[in-house]
Amino acid sequence: MTLAARPKLLIHASALLAVLCLAGCMVGPKYKPPAVPTAPSFKEATPDATSSATNGIWQPAKPDDATPRGEWWTLFNDSGLNELEPQVALANQTLKAADANLRAARANVRVQNSNRYPTFGAQPFLGGERDSATQPYFNSLSANNGEGDLALPLQVNYEVDLWGAVRRNITAAREESQATAADRQNILLSLQAELATDYFELRAADAQQKLLNDTVAQYEDAVRITNNRYVGGVAVKSDLTQAQTQLQDAKVAASDVAIARAQFEHAIATLIGKPPASFSLPPSPLFLSITPPTIPSGLPSQLLERRPDIAAAERRTAAANEQIGIARAAYFPSLNLSASAGLLSTAFNTLFSKSSIVYALGPTIGETFFDGGRRRGLSEQAIAGYDSTTANYRQTVLTAYQQVEDNLVALRVLANEQDQQREATASAQESERIFNNRYVGGVDTYLQVITAQTSALNNEHNDIDILRRRMDASVLLIKVLGGGWDRTQLPPQ
Numbered sequence: 001m002t003l004a005a006r007p008k009l010l011i012h013a014s015a016l017l018a019v020l021c022l023a024g025c026m027v028g029p030k031y032k033p034p035a036v037p038t039a040p041s042f043k044e045a046t047p048d049a050t051s052s053a054t055n056g057i058w059q060p061a062k063p064d065d066a067t068p069r070g071e072w073w074t075l076f077n078d079s080g081l082n083e084l085e086p087q088v089a090l091a092n093q094t095l096k097a098a099d100a101n102l103r104a105a106r107a108n109v110r111v112q113n114s115n116r117y118p119t120f121g122a123q124p125f126l127g128g129e130r131d132s133a134t135q136p137y138f139n140s141l142s143a144n145n146g147e148g149d150l151a152l153p154l155q156v157n158y159e160v161d162l163w164g165a166v167r168r169n170i171t172a173a174r175e176e177s178q179a180t181a182a183d184r185q186n187i188l189l190s191l192q193a194e195l196a197t198d199y200f201e202l203r204a205a206d207a208q209q210k211l212l213n214d215t216v217a218q219y220e221d222a223v224r225i226t227n228n229r230y231v232g233g234v235a236v237k238s239d240l241t242q243a244q245t246q247l248q249d250a251k252v253a254a255s256d257v258a259i260a261r262a263q264f265e266h267a268i269a270t271l272i273g274k275p276p277a278s279f280s281l282p283p284s285p286l287f288l289s290i291t292p293p294t295i296p297s298g299l300p301s302q303l304l305e306r307r308p309d310i311a312a313a314e315r316r317t318a319a320a321n322e323q324i325g326i327a328r329a330a331y332f333p334s335l336n337l338s339a340s341a342g343l344l345s346t347a348f349n350t351l352f353s354k355s356s357i358v359y360a361l362g363p364t365i366g367e368t369f370f371d372g373g374r375r376r377g378l379s380e381q382a383i384a385g386y387d388s389t390t391a392n393y394r395q396t397v398l399t400a401y402q403q404v405e406d407n408l409v410a411l412r413v414l415a416n417e418q419d420q421q422r423e424a425t426a427s428a429q430e431s432e433r434i435f436n437n438r439y440v441g442g443v444d445t446y447l448q449v450i451t452a453q454t455s456a457l458n459n460e461h462n463d464i465d466i467l468r469r470r471m472d473a474s475v476l477l478i479k480v481l482g483g484g485w486d487r488t489q490l491p492p493q
Contacts, residue, residue, distance in 0.1 A: 163332045169326060171493075226243040303397075
């Protein structure tokens with residue numbers, strides 16, 4: 001073949017390659033998001049919550065000014081919390097690990113995408129060889145003093161994606177990248193919610209500490225008064241010992257609160273990437289006048305858009321569907337195009353002559369006729385993997401519905417419970433005042449005063465504890481609603 005004919009050969013080969021690439025088909029099932037059980041509204045939603053019979057899967061996200069989004073913690077209007085929350089995204093090490101996983105998933109997309117293109121390479125060779133005249137079965141007349149070869153070849157290899165295996169691998173990698181991005185957001189949301197919960201637990205501990213410190217001061221006054229009455233012969237010795245016992249019990253309780261308070265402070269330090277020894281928060285009691293923010297729950301179907309863990313599970317279901325197509329593509333023949341061209345000579349001075357030009361071009365078709373059931377096993381494995389991820393996705397949705405319902409009922413019941421508790425606290429405090437006056441007037445014994453004081457302290461403690469639970473439930477409701485995240489924030493395919 002002449003040199004002039006070689007460019008035409010390359011043009012024809014390129015045209016054939018383009019036709020084969022365009023003619024490639026996809027084998028395997030087309031993905032559809034699995035259906036999930038849902039309801040027209042949340043069971044535990046308050047009567048004024050939005051309700052509608054509209055239902056569906058993967059509805060487009062719509063703007064909603066009432067829905068928390070972005071910096072959701074600002075809904076609580078707490079400057080201390082607003083200062084701490086942004087530090088999670090900057091310094092938390094668990095989140096940094098998730099960031100690294102996301103970078104690896106995105107890099108894998110580039111790796112899989114590279115299979116769409118041919119590989120170009122060069123293998124220069126310089127070497128020599130001499131035959132031995134005394135080796136067995138060798139014609140001594142053919143012996144020589146050695147010969148050398150110089151080769152400068154360029155090689156091209158390309159596997160045609162006839163059945164869509166390469167394209168499905170790329171799609172699966174992209175879907176896994178989206179799932180990893182959703183995982184990262186879910187980790188961030190969980191860390192932010194954990195920080196907010198620890199913060200309100202710490203502030204509740206500060207409120208308990210203030211309550212007990214005030215109680216200790218009150219009981220110290222009671223001991224002083226009772227001791228004066230005892231010295232004056234008005235009170236008996238048992239009144240004084242009861243007052244002293246009650247005072248010491250209050251001091252023990254006040255000391256014990258410091259343990260929980262310190263542990264919550266340590267947990268917050270770890271969440272924002274600091275050693276506990278270098279971090280501290282000044283006391284800031286959780287005041288009973290604080291009211292948790294009102295958080296609309298929306299529709300159950302909207303939860304499919306809002307929750308990053310649901311999005312991650314659905315994206316992995318899509319990736320598992322691609323694996324079925326990849327396994328089926330193995331049943332069909334493979335086509336590989338390869339070409340090489342270069343220079344080959346036994347001497348450097350003739351390496352670049354026309355006679356040293358070499359080339360090769362040709363397709364290779366391969367088909368496996370027997371593999372001992374390997375391809376069937378891989379296909380069944382892929383189908384089972386898809387069924388598993390589908391079940392995990394549906395379970396994630398059901399768990400999400402449960403978590404929303406749990407926190408809705410907690411907020412509704414705790415709001416009523418706090419109103420009832422505040423009435424009980426007011427009554428207990430009034431009883432304490434009455435019995436204390438009756439004791440001073442000599443009408444009642446000191447045991448009745450102690451009983452009234454203990455009842456008042458327990459009710460005041462419950463006041464703080466119910467508010468703490470309401471704040472925690474509000475944080476958890478925001479978390480289980482997705483924290484303002486929605487599927488539009490996934491990286492594009």
